[in-house]
Amino acid sequence: MSHYFVNDDKVASKPRTICYSINGVDFSLESDNGVFSKNDLDKGSELLIKELLPINLGENILDIGCGIGVIGLTLAYFTPSLKVCLTDVNTRALGLCSANANSLKLSQRVTILQSDVYEKIEGKFTSIVSNPPIRAGKKVTYEIYRGALEHLIDSGSLYIVIRKNQGAPSVMSYLEELFGNVALLAREKGYYVLKATKQVK
Numbered sequence: 001m002s003h004y005f006v007n008d009d010k011v012a013s014k015p016r017t018i019c020y021s022i023n024g025v026d027f028s029l030e031s032d033n034g035v036f037s038k039n040d041l042d043k044g045s046e047l048l049i050k051e052l053l054p055i056n057l058g059e060n061i062l063d064i065g066c067g068i069g070v071i072g073l074t075l076a077y078f079t080p081s082l083k084v085c086l087t088d089v090n091t092r093a094l095g096l097c098s099a100n101a102n103s104l105k106l107s108q109r110v111t112i113l114q115s116d117v118y119e120k121i122e123g124k125f126t127s128i129v130s131n132p133p134i135r136a137g138k139k140v141t142y143e144i145y146r147g148a149l150e151h152l153i154d155s156g157s158l159y160i161v162i163r164k165n166q167g168a169p170s171v172m173s174y175l176e177e178l179f180g181n182v183a184l185l186a187r188e189k190g191y192y193v194l195k196a197t198k199q200v201k
Contacts, residue, residue: 011092022049022074029068029100035093036067036133044191045131048161049074051186051193055159058126059083062151064117064144065133069097069110072129076106085125087115118147125151128158134166145175145196152198159185161193168192 011034018031020041031038037045049071059081063072066086076084086101088094094112101107115121117140128148132141148158158175162168164187172194175182179196186193 013092018068020046020070022046023053023078025077027074027077027104029070029073030096030103031068032092032096035090035096036065036131037070041070042131043189044161044163045070047186047188047191048129048131048159048193052129052159053078057082057129058153058156060085060125061127061129062087062121062125064088064121064128064130066097066112067093067131069100069112071131072110073097073100073104073106075129076109077104080109083109083111085111085113085121087113087121089114089116117143118151121151123151124153124156126153126156128152128156130158130160132160132162134162138167141171142174145171145178148196149178149198154198154200157195157197159193159195161191164190164192168194 014033016031017028018040019028060083063086066072066088069086072084072086076082086097091114094114098112101110130144132144162171172182175196180199183195185195
């Protein structure tokens with residue numbers, strides 16, 4: 001069985017469009033088999049986007065595990081000054097992400113990169129955002145959390161969304177250990193939006 005968090009060219013393609021509305025703006029993004037939330041906007045991603053839009057995320061953010069680009073591209077659309085790096089291990093998802101960036105006229109402000117977690121990520125970011133691939137297992141998701149420390153500027157923050165029944169309380173404890181702080185920004189229908197900030201040394 002194939003999963004969205006790996007590359008599998010054998011997955012039959014069945015292109016489709018997912019539609020959603022954020023802050024009164026209607027979005028239509030290209031999707032396909034073999035990618036995360038292939039048929040609609042994931043409820044966790046929607047909550048994360050809505051919580052992040054009023055926040056000053058700084059000038060450059062990393063959307064890690066970006067899938068077809070829902071989170072990073074939506075944030076970039078609403079914040080013209082924002083530069084976004086979108087990364088995923090899934091090349092089919094990245095192809096769709098690129099097409100979606102083009103259709104939203106965001107290609108000049110986003111970088112789309114194939115990377116296994118932080119393998120090919122260079123530089124530091126003011127914010128890192130993620131709807132982490134829980135089904136990939138703790139080895140992957142906890143590396144996203146741990147590696148954020150190395151890829152954030154001082155006072156930069158990691159923002160994630162995770163379900164309570166998928167380990168949100170234990171993730172909160174881990175982030176507290178890593179960063180020395182963790183904040184629960186929102187809790188809705190079993191989803192938690194968490195923030196951890198890299199402290200100035």
